[in-house]
Structure formats: structure tokens, C-alpha cells
Amino acid sequence: MLLPDHSYVKAESLEECLKTLRETGEKAKVIAGGTDVIFNMRLKLFQPEVAVSIRGLKDLLQVEELDDGSVRIGAACRLADLIDHPLAGGRYPAFRQSLEAVASTHIRNMGTLGGNICLETRCWYTNNSDQWREGLQGCYKTDSELCHVIKSSTKCHAINNSDTPPALIALGATLTLQKEGAKREVPIAEFYRADGVDFSVLGPGEIVTHVTIPPVSDRQVFIKITPRKGMDFSLGAVAARCDGEGEQISNIIIVLGSLVTAPVVLDKPAQVVLEAGLTDDAIEKAADLVRDELGEVSNLYGRSIYKRQIAIVLVKRALTQLREQ
Ligand SMILES: Cc1cc2nc3c(=O)[nH]c(=O)nc-3n(C[C@H](O)[C@H](O)[C@H](O)COP(=O)(O)OP(=O)(O)OC[C@H]3O[C@@H](n4cnc5c(N)ncnc54)[C@H](O)[C@@H]3O)c2cc1C
Ligand code: SF4
Structure with a gap:
């Protein structure tokens, strides 16, 4: 499959990049690494007239510790470089586990x-x-007002299948979003929308420039379930962190990923273990409440009943592992 015709701009500075994005608009x-966007261009899902590379932007390649102990990571840092970085994977075990879970060595290198x-x-x-898709008509993500996954749906149910976001949400990370002339900080927990087409709060001409993770010394875990080991997108993932020791906790966050259109922060299960501690009984009760918080689960990449069961299993495993740390 050939790439659609496009021109290529390798921005030399963040300013040039943001200016180009403003001027060229939609x-x-x-x-960035191109591992996903190039594939989608070949499928003609994206047909940009201008491809703007941010890969070499020095401003987006740094990892630094801030005065308050937070770590600020440039968005163009390669996943492979972050795994063993003392301020990234080396400092945040759940983040490291999520980085290691992405695809293969080759893809993490890009x-x-x-x-x-x-x-x-x-x-x-x-x-x-695009030829294959034509046989079925378009959908919300291309050019029609319908969804082939949930026929009666009024929105797209495509899945957020990224591995690092659940871990970054559990760690309380914040994203820096920048467009020409404006910059804002958005907690990553508020970055995603429950709509497969308009799936983030990124505005026109805006990019993620940095990820800032606060100092966290809590127990933490990331678990991903895949059909095969290595190279597979997730069927479901969980990230969780809590303070305390053993069954005792006074603070916990549990996040599910790869099951619906956006990562899901589980409030009720967290409340149960917060009140009762990480006992076997409380973990069972917390897991029983997971279904209620997932909302509508499609049959995309697995039967919905199976995915709901995966969610329960993941939460039990995560809470049990936290207790053992
Ligand atoms: C075989 C295969 C297996 C894969 N398995 C996994 C997996 O297990 N887990 C997983 O999470 N991913 C997986 N991926 C997807 C992808 O490779 C990774 O998510 C990778 O981290 C994407 O990063 P990239 O820099 O290559 O993104 P790109 O392909 O360059 O960009 C991805 C999208 O993000 C946008 N973008 C990139 N950077 C920015 C920015 N700074 N600000 C705003 N928008 C931006 C692009 O416009 C594009 O829409 C897989 C891909 C392949 C081909
Ligand atoms: S889930 Fe989204 S991408 Fe998939 S068919 Fe439905 S509208 Fe299209």
C-alpha cells in the first residue's frame, strides 16, 4: 500500500513546528516515531497534505528533575530510552512496566x-x-454516520489501546499541551474523551510537548493481558498505586486501559479497599464492582463478556500484587 501524496516538514525548532501546524491546520x-501514523497513512485513514516531524526537536527530548522532585519528560523521547532511564523507568516501576509492554524492541526503538x-x-x-472499507461503507471515523461495531451507536467505539496512559494516570502525571502562542497543563486523567473519533482534548495545531510525573514513592503495578507474549496490543490492562504497607492503605488509584475508548479510573472499587484495606474479602468486593464502572463495552477485539471478565481478573491481580509489595 502506497503512502498518499504529501509533503514532509522536518521542524528545526518547536516554534517552527507550531507555526507550521497553525498555518497548515487540518x-x-x-x-513522531511514525510507527502508527505511517501505517494509518498507508491505509488512507489519514491523508495529510503535510507531515510534520517532531522527532528531532531538542526541546522535546529531555528528561529532567524539577525543583519539587517531579520528573519532566519530553514527548519525543523514545520508549526504549525511557525504560532504563534513572528518572523515568528507573524511578517509577509501573511506568517502566507499561513501557516494556509496548509492542517489540524494534517498535520501542522508534x-x-x-x-x-x-x-x-x-x-x-x-x-x-480503504478499498476493503469501501465494501462496507464508511463509519464515524471516516465519512459516514454509522458504526460497524455497535450498529445502533451514535458514536465511535474504537479502543484506546496505548499502554503508558493507565500507568501515567495512576501516577498522577500532567501533560503540557502547546500550540503557537499558547501553552496549558492538563492532568492526563482529563486528557481522554469517551469518543473514538474525538478521543482527546488536543485542539487544532496543538501538540503534547512534555509529561510531568510528580514524586511518587507508593507501591505501584501495571499488568497487561495479550493473546500472545510480545508484539500484541492489549486485550486489557490495569495500573494501580497505593501507599501504606500490607493490607493498610490510605490512598489508592486503580485505572483500566484498552477495554473501551478511554482509560477508566475505578472509583467504587477503590473506595471499597480504601475503607476495608487490601483484605481478600475487600478485593473480591472491589472486583465485583468493576463491571458497573466500565460502561458500554463493545465486541471489538474480543467478546464484551470476556473483556468484562478480564477487567475483573486484572483488578484482583493488581490489588493482590500491591498488597504483596
Ligand atoms: C505491530 C505493532 C504493534 C504495536 N503494539 C503496541 C502495543 O503493544 N502497545 C501500544 O501502546 N502501542 C502499540 N503499537 C502502536 C505504536 O507503535 C506505539 O503506541 C508507539 O508508541 C507510537 O509512538 P510513535 O512515536 O511511533 O507515534 P506516531 O506513529 O508518530 O504517532 C501516533 C499518533 O500520535 C500523534 N502524535 C505523535 N506525537 C505527538 C505529540 N507529541 N503531540 C500530539 N500528537 C502526537 C500522531 O499525529 C499520530 O496521530 C504498535 C504498533 C505496531 C505497528
Ligand atoms: S468503532 Fe469507530 S472506527 Fe470502528 S466501525 Fe465504529 S465508528 Fe468506525
Whole structure:
């Protein structure tokens, strides 16, 4: 499959990049590692007139510790470089586990943190060529007002299949979003929307420039379930962190990923273990409440009943592992 015709801009500075994005508007597409965006261009899901590479931008390649002990990571940092970095994977075990879980060594050598966070939502329909898709008509993500996954749906149910976001949400990370002339900080927990088409709060001409993770010394875990070991997108993932020791906790966050269109922060299960501690009984009760918080689960990449069961198993495993740390 050939790439659609496009021009290529390798921005030399962040300012040039943001200016180009403003000037080209919807005709532009950001390319970081290119591991996903190039594939989607071949499938003609994206047909940008201008591809703007942010890969070499020095401002987006640094990892530094801030005065308050937080760590600020440039969005163009490669996943492979962050795994063993003392301020990234070395400091935050759940983040490290999520980085290691992404695809394969080759893809982690190309893929960036920003690209993983902004990864297009996935669906079997748009994962096929434009000729194949024509046979079935379009959908909300292409050019029609329908969804082939949930026929009666009024929105797209493509899945947020990125591995690092659940871990970054559990760690309380904040994203820096920048466009020409404006900059804002958004907690990553508020970055995603429950809509497969308009799946993040990124505005026109805006990119993620940095990820800031606060100092966290809590117990933490990330677990991903895949059909095969290595190279597979997740069927479901969980990230969780809590303070305390053994069954005792006074603070916990549990986040599910790869099951619906956005990561899901589980409030009721967290409340149960917060009140009762990480006892066997409380873990069972917490897991029983997971279904209620997932909302509508599609049959995309697995039967919905199976995915709900995966969610329960993941939460039990995560809470048990936290107790043992
Ligand atoms: C075979 C295969 C297996 C894979 N398995 C996994 C997996 O297990 N887990 C997983 O999480 N991913 C997986 N991926 C998806 C992808 O490779 C990774 O998510 C990777 O981290 C994407 O990063 P990238 O820099 O290559 O993104 P790109 O492909 O360059 O970009 C991805 C999207 O993000 C946008 N973007 C990139 N950077 C920014 C930024 N800074 N600001 C705003 N928008 C931006 C792009 O415009 C594009 O829409 C897989 C891909 C392949 C081909
Ligand atoms: S979930 Fe539905 S609308 Fe979204 S990409 Fe798939 S078929 Fe299209």
C-alpha cells in the first residue's frame, strides 16, 4: 500500500513546528516515531497534505528533575530510552512496566512517549485498507454516520489501546499541551474523551510537548493481558498505586486501559479497599464492582463478556500484587 501524496516538514525548532501546524491546520499530521501514523497513512485513514516531524526537536527530548522532585519528560523521547532511564523507568516501576509492554524492541526503538499517549484509537474496520472499507461503507471515523461495531451507536467505539496512559494516570502525571502562542497543563486523567473519533482534548495545531510525573514513592503495578507474549496490543490492562504497607492503605488509584475508548479510573472499587484495606474479602468486593464502572463495552477485539471478565481478573491481580509489595 502506497503512502498518499504529501509533503514532509522536518521542524528545526518547536516554534517552527507550531507555526507550521497553525498555518497548515487540518491539512497537517504530526509524525513522531511514525510507527502508527505511517501505517494509518498507508491505509488512507489519514491523508495529510503535510507531515510534520517532531522527532528531532531538542526541546522535546529531555528528561529532567524539577525543583519539587517531579520528573519532566519530553514527548519525543523514545520508549526504549525511557525504560532504563534513572528518572523515568528507573524511578517509577509501573511506568517502566507499561513501557516494556509496548509492542517489540524494534517498535520501542522508534516509538515515542508522545506518540503512545496520542495513539489513534483502534478498530478492526479502520485497520483495513480503504478499498476493503469501501465494501462496507464508511463509519464515524471516516465519512459516514454509522458504526460497524455497535450498529445502533451514535458514536465511535474504537479502543484506546496505548499502554503508558493507565500507568501515567495512576501516577498522577500532567501533560503540557502547546500550540503557537499558547501553552496549558492538563492532568492526563482529563486528557481522554469517551469518543473514538474525538478521543482527546488536543485542539487544532496543538501538540503534547512534555509529561510531568510528580514524586511518587507508593507501591505501584501495571499488568497487561495479550493473546500472545510480545508484539500484541492489549486485550486489557490495569495500573494501580497505593501507599501504606500490607493490607493498610490510605490512598489508592486503580485505572483500566484498552477495554473501551478511554482509560477508566475505578472509583467504587477503590473506595471499597480504601475503607476495608487490601483484605481478600475487600478485593473480591472491589472486583465485583468493576463491571458497573466500565460502561458500554463493545465486541471489538474480543467478546464484551470476556473483556468484562478480564477487567475483573486484572483488578484482583493488581490489588493482590500491591498488597504483596
Ligand atoms: C505491530 C505493532 C504493534 C504495536 N503494539 C503496541 C502495543 O503493544 N502497545 C501500544 O501502546 N502501542 C502499540 N503499537 C502502536 C505504536 O507503535 C506505539 O503506541 C508507539 O508508541 C507510537 O509512538 P510513535 O512515536 O511511533 O507515534 P506516531 O506513529 O508518530 O504517532 C501516533 C499518533 O500520535 C500523534 N502524535 C505523535 N506525537 C505527538 C505529540 N507529541 N503531540 C500530539 N500528537 C502526537 C500522531 O499525529 C499520530 O496521530 C504498535 C504498533 C505496531 C505497528
Ligand atoms: S468503532 Fe465504529 S465508528 Fe469507530 S472506527 Fe470502528 S466501525 Fe468506525
